[in-house]
Every structure is written in structure tokens, then in C-alpha cells.
Amino acid sequence: MLAEIHGKISRQGRNLSDRLEDNLTGNVFGALRYLPFSKGLGHILKQTLKSNAALLENLEDDWAPYIRFWPYHAEGEIDILIHFPACIIGIEVKLFSGLSSVDESTDAEISCNQLSREARILHSLAPEKEKLLIFLAPDSLCKNVDAPILSTVAFEKISWEDFLQATQTIQAENPYMTTLLTDITQLLIRKGFERFKTMKIDTPIVHASDYFSFKNPSVHFRIQTTPIEKEYFYDFNKYL
Numbered sequence: 074m075l076a077e078i079h080g081k082i083s084r085q086g087r088n089l090s091d092r093l094e095d096n097l098t099g100n101v102f103g104a105l106r107y108l109p110f111s112k113g114l115g116h117i118l119k120q121t122l123k124s125n126a127a128l129l130e131n132l133e134d135d136w137a138p139y140i141r142f143w144p145y146h147a148e149g150e151i152d153i154l155i156h157f158p159a160c161i162i163g164i165e166v167k168l169f170s171g172l173s174s175v176d177e178s179t180d181a182e183i184s185c186n187q188l189s190r191e192a193r194i195l196h197s198l199a200p201e202k203e204k205l206l207i208f209l210a211p212d213s214l215c216k217n218v219d220a221p222i223l224s225t226v227a228f229e230k231i232s233w234e235d236f237l238q239a240t241q242t243i244q245a246e247n248p249y250m251t252t253l254l255t256d257i258t259q260l261l262i263r264k265g266f267e268r269f270k271t272m273k274i275d276t277p278i279v280h281a282s283d284y285f286s287f288k289n290p291s292v293h294f295r296i297q298t299t300p301i302e303k304e305y306f307y308d309f310n311k312y313l
Contacts, residue, residue, distance in 0.1 A: 094167060108250065116239070117239040118231075120239035122231070139157050140155045146198075151163040151194060163191055163205070181222055188228070196226055237262070
């Protein structure tokens, strides 16, 4: 719904296949807005961030007024911008495609890399606040993405697979939360983000005395062939 509201999907839906990332962004984060931050997105980020979870402490649970989807900036467009009074968080979401721009520069001030530009966006919007840029993508994309990032901006990568696992650990406190979290979980599973967990198979124990057993069995094979005579079979002398 949000992707269409923000003009990412045409009224006729003709470009929907080209906007799957935007549709997924709107569906997941649009739904998470309806949960308190600490019990929804905040919980997920605390479970998946490697070294910046402390930045999430004491953030407002009523966070819906702070989130913006695809806000315009001269440097580019971050998919999600959450501008809390105490900090600012940007989230770049990917599904199938890679970064929209990359280069060989290692200078975070001038690099055209999409993530470098988005880090500069965060710095320009909140120079005095703590800043966190998150790259959210499938495992395969996260492993191969790198960019020069301003030292004033913390940067982390989160895979959709980890995001799903963290979502599944949220304890729903009422039927409303259960329904919302079930919808998000089922959507991410349908997108193929559920990791293989175990080889455990529920099968009964087989006791040898309860079944037939064969000791030293021998099997003989006999293959009967028919001689081929030229006059009685098709013969292809030329290839088409």
C-alpha cells in the first residue's frame, strides 16, 4: 500500500515487477509502524545489529511520526529514514538488485557509491546526532557489499534471513500483535528468507525383529537382446 501511495507503483500496477523492493519495504516497515518501537522494529534491530545496539536504548515507542519512506535528497533517496529526537537511522533495502551506483573511490566524502551518498545524507540531516546506516538485503548480497562510509556514521549490514529470525522471536502480547507479526513472518518466508534449521525427521524407530530380513541375498540379472537386421529396421543415412 505505501509503495503505491508514494508513487513507487503506478495506478495500474504495470511497473510492479520492477518495484518489488519498494513493495516489500512498504509492506514490512509499514506494518511495523503499528507496534511500539521496543516491541517491534527495535527488538529486531537489537537482535541483528552487531555493535550498535546501544544506540537504540530509550528511543520513543511512539515512533510512527518519525519514519519517512523514500524522502528526496539531492544526494539520493534512502528507502527508510527514521529521525528520532536523539538519533537518525537510515535503512537501504534490497531484494534482488545490487547497489544503484558504485565506484573505485575510497574517499567517503566524494564516492558515488550509493551507501556512501546515503551516509552523507544522514550527516547533512543530523550533523550533531548519532547516525546509523543499515543495509538490509539477502545474505548473498550482504556478503559482497562494501563502501567507504563517513566516520561520523555507523554502518551495519543485516540480512533478511536474520531479520526474519529476529521477527520470529517477538513475543506477541495480544491477538492484534499476533496477526500483524504472523503476516510479516509469512511474507518473508514466502520471499524465501527462511533458513534451513535441522535434519530432524519424525519417523518411528525400526526394530529388526518386527520386519523381514534377508541374509546374503543373491540377485541374477538376465538381459535378452534381439539381433538387429538391416532389412527390418529404419536406417538414417543423412542428418537433417
